[in-house]
Amino acid sequence: MVSETKKSKIDAIIRASRLIMRMNQANPASPKSEALYYKMLTSYYTCLLNAHDEGKFIAAHTVFFPSEILYAMDIVPMHTETTTWMMALFLGEQAEILSAGAELGLVPEICSPHRGLAGAFSLGALPRPDAMLWSNLICDNTAKSGELIMEINKCPGFYLDHPFQRSETEDKYFLGELEDMICFLEEKSGQKMDWDKLSKIVQRMDHQMELFREIGELRKTVPSPFPNRGFLQLLTTDYLCPGQPEAIEYLEALRDELAEMVRERKGAVSPERFRLMTLFVPPMYLMGFLEKIGQEYGVVSVVEPLFTRWAEGRLDPSQPLESVARKAAMIPERRSMYGPLGQEALQDLVDCAEQYKVDGAVYWAFMGCRHTCATVKLFKDLLNEVDVPVLTIDCDIVDPTINSEAEIREKMEQFFELLEDR
Amino acid sequence: MAIEVTQSNAVMLPTLERFRQINDAFPKTGEILEHKSKGGKVFGWLCTYVPEEILHAAGILPVRVTGYSQEMELEDGNAYLYINNCSFSRSCLQMGLRGEYEFLDGMVAGSTCDGARRLFDLWQYYIKTPFHHILTVPRKYTGKAHDLYYQQVTQFKEHLEEFLGRKIPDEQLINSIEVFNRSRALLKQLYELRKADAPPISGAETMEVLNASFRMPKETFNRWLKDLLEELSKSSITHKGRARLMVVGSVMNNPEFINSIEAQGGLVVTDELCTSTRYWSDPVVVEKGESPVKAISKRYLNNFPCARMVPSDERFNRILNLVKEFRVDGVISQIIRYCVPYAHDLPLLRDRLKEVGVPVLALDVEYGTSGSGQIQTRVQAFLEMIEARKR
Structure with a gap:
């Protein structure tokens, strides 16, 4: 009970x-x-x-x-x-x-x-x-x-x-x-274990991954149709309901809405002034603030390479367990934050900046996440080489006592001024 | 009140002084430079899951990469690894970035913790030592985990052979196993002496020996350690403290930290550190018909575990055994800030030790600390508490 x-x-x-x-x-x-x-x-x-x-x-x-x-x-x-x-x-x-x-x-x-x-x-x-x-x-x-x-x-x-x-x-x-x-x-x-059921889940998961990739492609459009608040929703969909009908239903509806917006040349913010790459996760409690400041300044996050960039490849429902294992290696977080940081992963970050036409990047340096913060300087060096400035903000993703909304606003506004001057 | 030494510290054990000189000169010690001058290669290794015997069998001098042996400003380390990675990894990286490890021909690490793996990533990217290798180190002890680690050690050996352009024969591996096992056996003898009521060597002095052990050729180290053991057997020096202590937790190299505890009368009789007991505790045992690589991989995965391993009970049980064997009155847990594996284990370890009536003093430290005033105050209070319990 x-x-x-x-x-x-x-x-x-x-x-x-x-x-x-x-x-x-x-x-x-x-x-x-x-x-x-x-x-x-x-x-x-x-x-x-x-x-x-x-x-x-x-x-x-x-x-x-x-x-x-x-x-x-x-x-x-x-x-x-x-x-x-x-x-x-x-x-x-x-x-x-x-x-x-x-x-x-x-x-x-x-x-x-x-x-x-x-x-x-x-x-x-x-x-x-x-x-x-x-x-x-x-x-x-x-x-x-x-x-x-x-x-x-x-x-x-x-x-x-x-x-x-x-x-x-x-x-x-x-x-x-x-x-x-x-x-x-x-x-x-x-x-x-119900192997038939797992096979069906794998089949849906394969479709779900395709939907994530399609959504990613739609976000490359200028203006980008995807709102800043949507990032957390994409994450929780795979975290909570991988291969579940509810997840497919949500992602299909989202994909269709974004495609419609692309056809109509509508952006999530209007006018779209700055396209940002988001590195790591912004504080959860600031999602509303980020949506608001995005609307205010015409800023939209178009890609989160560490969290929403799925690897290419398919899952095979006839090999359900192997597919579950394969998926574990394909999730964006596994590719970008686990395993040796090889040239391929680093090149992918640079490619991402170019493909999504980003103007700048914000690295949310979550103090509890040591292995990601260890890449702040490296990613900054790489992105600066392709002329993408990076703003680093120290934060905690759940604890609001670490920094205030006003402090973050000030840093972001200064960064937007820098982008404007360029 | 310091630990009571029956003979003045001014009377040095000559071999101990030689070990100290190695540590004072590190990283550019005479032994390392001499090896290089003869055309030998020197490889750095990070973390005790890297099998040194493989390097040694290839004729390479393995040197443990450590940071500054005192607390330092880590401007470069902070900038490259960010301030929330442990000060050990930041300190090592800073030394690397400043060219203090420029003599290294290779760098080998294990995927042991986030700090180590990111240190390796950045080392590879910014320092560009000619050879790099990282081993996948499973966190379990299962048969499958052993199979994987055996494959990893084999792959490491093959990578090394490719780099060197020659094979590493089994006979050389067997020889290296013997050399390293000899080292382990001698260190065990040294630790056995510390079980006495009044040991002939202090905790801080022991750390000097251990530090030197991974900064010089093992053959020379073994000779010197044998000499030291003989000197100790003939010496009349004894150390007696207010309480018998064990130090557990993160990587630590600074004998001054132990000294600051012993200066207050807490005699450090044993430890569970990767720079001490966890480094030497288990020998490589080659079973009949077993390949030396298999025996090496088995030893390294089964060795006295780091807090990274799961389940933690294996580590806790080994600590509890040491507590019993060395008649420990209290445990000092020193955890470097952001050393997460040990931080997670602490509440569970504290409970296990409480069950056997052993109090724990938990200290959050930075790598290289020599024991600040605040730490000394807390150690003092801890010792008083232990004494009160004894009364």
Whole structure:
């Protein structure tokens, strides 16, 4: 049974999501995709809320996790970082969950979403998972966050080890890891893997990846049709609902709306003055601000190479598990932030700047993310070589106490002046 | 009140002084320069998951890349790695950028933590040492993980052979295993001495020995260490402290940090550092019919684990064993800011140690720190607390 406290937190996310959905539906100018996005979100959290009451098995998992496997096994996934962000975004409870993380002994240098999720579990703000699943994709924080959560929830867990590089042996190792995880889940949940279901999910996932790529292509258009606020929605779609019908429905609607805007030569901001590359993730709580300042200055983010640039390649439903493994290597974050930073990845960044005709880049230097910040100087050097100036803003993606909106506005305005002068 | 030394520190152990001289001259030590002058190659390695025996068997002098042995302004390190990467990686990079490792012919790392892998990326991009290699290091100990790591070590050897234009024969690998195992056995002997009520060597002095061990040819190091052990056996020097302490946590090279603890009477009798116990603890065991590369890869993955490994219980159990063996009264956890793997483990480790009645002092430090006034105050209070518990 889900306790009342836990129920209320997840329920509050659902209520907030439903409210936005209704507001979108009531507004004739609001695109259909917006309502579909919140419908997807509502559905995800409703399943989570009701899971234990319906006798379902909940598996909590960290970011960039192949939750396609969970869906195929009829296990209810709980994306830990995203759920923590949602609580922060919708409920404004960052301070409470971060201080609970600190009480557990997690120091401020640990990435805030991971401190937050441990804090959220210790507060009982998230449903107690029946199993904890975690991996080293993408960093030491994800690799090390699972055991404390297992301890807090007194639940079993499985650590999924992603090899650092790609080779036949490493791919085989990862496939073996997935097989071992399925065995673990079958044993703990008593549910069997439904391979036909996984095959269908893979088929949809393949389509979903095509949709992401199509959306990426549409954003190359001048003016770009995609709004600044849409970035977070694209991320959460794959994080929460990979290969799920709700995700396809949302992405198809979004793709069609963007295509229509391209045909009509409409931009997300009008007039479009500056096209930006976004490096890493802006603070979640500033999404509204970024939309506003974008409209005010005619600034639009057209590409996020670390998060929305999917690798080319297809998935094969006749080889579902191999495809899940392949997808794990194709996700933008895996390509750009994990594995050795080779010439190919660096060239891709430069190509991206040219293909999307960017005027400047903003690097959101999230202080909890060490491995990405280590590329600030390198990326800046590379982009400067192709005449793209870079603004770096130190921030925290969930904690609003690190810097103020006014401070960020001032930095961005100065940057826009610089772009104007060029 | 400092640890009680029964003979004046002015009476130096001659071999210990030689080890100190190596560390004082590092990175451009006489031994390294001599090796280079004879046409030998010198490779830098990062992290204890890099199998040094492979380099040694290829006739290369392996040198551990470390940062400044004191707390420094890290302007270049901050600019290139950003301020939120650990000061160890920033310190190493700064030394590299400033040409202090210009003698290196190669750089080898493992995908062990975010700091190490990004340090390797930037080293490759900006410093351009002729040879670069990074090994995928699994975080598990399963059979499949061992197969993968064996393949990685094999691939590393092949890459090296291609670079050198010659093969590394098994006989040379066997010889290197013997040399390194000899080193490990001698270091174990040194640590055994520290189990005594009043050991003949302090924690800070031991760190001098360890630092030198990865900055000079192993054969010479083994000879010197054997000499030191003989000197210690004949010496009447003893060290006695108010409490027997163990230091755990992030990479650390500065003996002054240990000295600052010992200056207050906390005798550091053992540790769980990658620059100390985790470096030497397990020998390479070549089973009958097993290839030396297989034996090497097995040892490096199974060795006393870094906090990066999963599950953490293996690391915790080894720490608990050391606590028992060395009769540790208290544990000092020193974690470099932004050293995330150790930071995540700390709450769990603290619980395990609490279960056996061992208190923990958790210090957030910067790499190279010698122990500030604030640290000294906290150590002092920790020692008083331990003494009060004993009464």
